[in-house]
Amino acid sequence: MKNIRNFCIIAHIDHGKSTLADRLLDYTGSVTDREKQNQLLDNMDLERERGITIKSHAIQMEYTFEGQEYILNLIDTPGHVDFSYEVSRSIAACEGALLIVDAAQSIQAQTISNLYLALENDLEIIPILNKVDLPSANPEEVTDDIVDLLGCDAEEVIHASGKTGFGVDNILQAIIERIPAPEGDPEAPLQALIFDSVYNSYRGIETYFRIMNGEIKKGQRIKFMATNNEYFADEVGTLKLNQVVKQSVKTGDVGYLITGIKTAKEVKVGDTITDAAKPTTEIIDGFEDVKPMVFAGIYPVDTEDYEELRYSMEKLQLNDASLVFVPESSAALGFGFRCGFLGMLHMEIIQERLEREFNMTVITTVPNVSYHAYTKKNPEEIVLLNNPSDLPEPSKLDRVEEPYIKASIITKSDFVGQVMSLCIEKRGEITNQTYLTTERVELTFDMPLAEIVFDFYDRLKTVSKGYASFDYSPIGMKSSKLVRVDILLNGQPVDALSALLHADNAYHIGKKIVEKLKELIPRQQFDIPIQAAIGAKIIARETTKALRKDVTAKCYGGDISRKRKLLEKQKKGKKRMRQVGNVEIPQEAFMAVLKLND
Numbered sequence: 305m306k307n308i309r310n311f312c313i314i315a316h317i318d319h320g321k322s323t324l325a326d327r328l329l330d331y332t333g334s335v336t337d338r339e340k341q342n343q344l345l346d347n348m349d350l351e352r353e354r355g356i357t358i359k360s361h362a363i364q365m366e367y368t369f370e371g372q373e374y375i376l377n378l379i380d381t382p383g384h385v386d387f388s389y390e391v392s393r394s395i396a397a398c399e400g401a402l403l404i405v406d407a408a409q410s411i412q413a414q415t416i417s418n419l420y421l422a423l424e425n426d427l428e429i430i431p432i433l434n435k436v437d438l439p440s441a442n443p444e445e446v447t448d449d450i451v452d453l454l455g456c457d458a459e460e461v462i463h464a465s466g467k468t469g470f471g472v473d474n475i476l477q478a479i480i481e482r483i484p485a486p487e488g489d490p491e492a493p494l495q496a497l498i499f500d501s502v503y504n505s506y507r508g509i510e511t512y513f514r515i516m517n518g519e520i521k522k523g524q525r526i527k528f529m530a531t532n533n534e535y536f537a538d539e540v541g542t543l544k545l546n547q548v549v550k551q552s553v554k555t556g557d558v559g560y561l562i563t564g565i566k567t568a569k570e571v572k573v574g575d576t577i578t579d580a581a582k583p584t585t586e587i588i589d590g591f592e593d594v595k596p597m598v599f600a601g602i603y604p605v606d607t608e609d610y611e612e613l614r615y616s617m618e619k620l621q622l623n624d625a626s627l628v629f630v631p632e633s634s635a636a637l638g639f640g641f642r643c644g645f646l647g648m649l650h651m652e653i654i655q656e657r658l659e660r661e662f663n664m665t666v667i668t669t670v671p672n673v674s675y676h677a678y679t680k681k682n683p684e685e686i687v688l689l690n691n692p693s694d695l696p697e698p699s700k701l702d703r704v705e706e707p708y709i710k711a712s713i714i715t716k717s718d719f720v721g722q723v724m725s726l727c728i729e730k731r732g733e734i735t736n737q738t739y740l741t742t743e744r745v746e747l748t749f750d751m752p753l754a755e756i757v758f759d760f761y762d763r764l765k766t767v768s769k770g771y772a773s774f775d776y777s778p779i780g781m782k783s784s785k786l787v788r789v790d791i792l793l794n795g796q797p798v799d800a801l802s803a804l805l806h807a808d809n810a811y812h813i814g815k816k817i818v819e820k821l822k823e824l825i826p827r828q829q830f831d832i833p834i835q836a837a838i839g840a841k842i843i844a845r846e847t848t849k850a851l852r853k854d855v856t857a858k859c860y861g862g863d864i865s866r867k868r869k870l871l872e873k874q875k876k877g878k879k880r881m882r883q884v885g886n887v888e889i890p891q892e893a894f895m896a897v898l899k900l901n902d
């Protein structure tokens with residue numbers, strides 16, 4: 305046990321975590337040449353393409369230092385706020401963390417929020433100044449920032465480059481010398497923390513764990529404490545680039561477990577595994593059920609594909625326990641599902657995975673957060689509001705509450721004014737302002753989550769010229785004035801275009817939505833009035849004028865291949881169109897409310 309080191313890497317997105325992890329694997333000879341790929345840890349196609357780590361993974365390295373052999377378990381963590389719960393679990397499985405800071409970007413919002421998580425878990429922090437090879441790197445200044453943040457000495461900050469491999473040896477030495485070996489009692493009853501799980505279509509769910517006390521043996525009868533379900537440990541082992549089957553995995557080590565479980569729901573990240581016959585009395589604390597934050601409708605483009613969509617979503621859920629969905633129907637779109645996501649990125653990922661892995665083309669409706677409504681009849685009972693159509697009639701409605709977050713934004717002092725106005729426009733209330741250095745400021749706001757869902761990231765990037773980073777955590781519900789803005793096309797309400805908006809913004813946003821829809825809805829053979837309404841009251845109107853020319857008219861008698869190309873193009877464009885009444889609506893229109901400022 306004294307030669308084991310468990311560590312994770314924490315960083316703001318794009319500061320070079322995955323690249324550096326690959327370097328460590330390379331340097332310790334943990335990968336053969338054949339296995340070398342650009343980003344080894346990001347083994348989902350989607351992850352590699354987007355350059356982000358979606359799910360955490362673990363990997364074991366062996367390294368000989370001063371004549372002693374060490375086992376280094378690296379637990380990779382996702383960098384995006386949508387997945388911060390997974391970060392917190394991976395952190396809990398370690399004794400130390402490499403804190404990576406980009407030498408050109410310096411400290412950013414997630415550097416700080418992840419650092420706090422690591423400190424809460426008493427991890428030893430090894431600060432690393434990464435990307436020192438960049439011409440724009442600013443090593444002295446950024447080192448000062450790190451020293452200020454951590455209260456460490458400048459000598460403790462390791463200079464490195466994931467690109468050239470510079471400094472990797474120093475990092476490995478620091479891992480061995482500075483991070484404590486795991487503690488724990490090998491004789492005690494089994495107590496292991498689940499920090500991740502992965503779905504494998506042949507073997508069922510693979511559970512990743514870190515053993516705090518005791519050991520886990522092949523064939524042992526074990527129990528998951530959150531669910532109280534018992535299983536046999538069909539296979540256990542450690543994690544190299546591939547799994548290495550073992551007879552047992554012991555205290556302090558990190559490993560995987562296969563029990564024949566088929567659905568991701570049964571395995572909860574953060575849960576404790578123990579022995580069924582001789583259970584531990586202590587649950588590892590910190591376990592919480594992750595709740596979806598953002599909801600949207602997902603519909604098949606072709607109504608006939610509904611059953612297939614259900615099948616695909618069920619398959620996807622086996623794999624991703626944080627995805628929730630219930631059937632819903634819309635007058636405009638037919639049968640589909642109301643889905644809950646951890647955040648906007650999670651929503652995009654699900655949509656993309658449906659397309660890539662299941663070949664499903666879907667239409668996603670305007671996302672909204674989950675409100676709590678209370679009716680006059682029963683003012684104590686919460687009615688969960690995940691869908692605009694569920695909003696009770698104004699006469700029956702007592703009050704509505706909406707979820708709030710604590711938002712932390714780090715930016716340059718030059719942009720404080722603009723960032724503040726943006727946050728105030730988004731109904732934020734400033735709670736704190738701290739100068740991290742003379743140039744960098746951390747602003748903290750209490751804000752409605754709903755405002756983040758709508759175009760917040762993009763606006764923040766624009767007003768700060770890219771020099772702002774953002775992180776948030778939920779802080780509970782607050783009362784809100786909510787109205788439903790309906791959209792009518794050609795006089796017909798299209799339920800899938802309805803949005804829940806704060807009363808103060810409803811007129812303004814309603815007008816903008818209508819203007820945006822005018823741009824997005826293709827012209828047809830007749831005029832299409834586009835209206836926004838609150839209840840029976842029309843608050844805005846635009847008209848898409850009738851089409852005058854036939855696009856292919858010119859091609860008659862002309863070059864047939866050109867005409868075919870045009871028609872092909874038209875067909876492609878149609879793929880994501882939905883006929884509602886006699887109006888064709890493209891997918892972009894359903895999301896128009898998110899892009900009002902483009």
Ligand SMILES: Nc1nc2c(ncn2[C@@H]2O[C@H](COP(=O)(O)OP(=O)(O)OP(=O)(O)O)[C@@H](O)[C@H]2O)c(=O)[nH]1
Nearest residue numbers: 317318319320321322323356357383435465466467
């Ligand atoms: N010049 C230079 N570029 C680097 C270095 N390390 C990483 N990069 C580049 O920075 C970008 C982000 O690197 P990643 O390793 O994917 O960043 P990450 O922190 O893992 O990102 P997430 O997984 O999304 O959190 C990539 O384009 C890398 O090629 C470095 O040391 N020097």
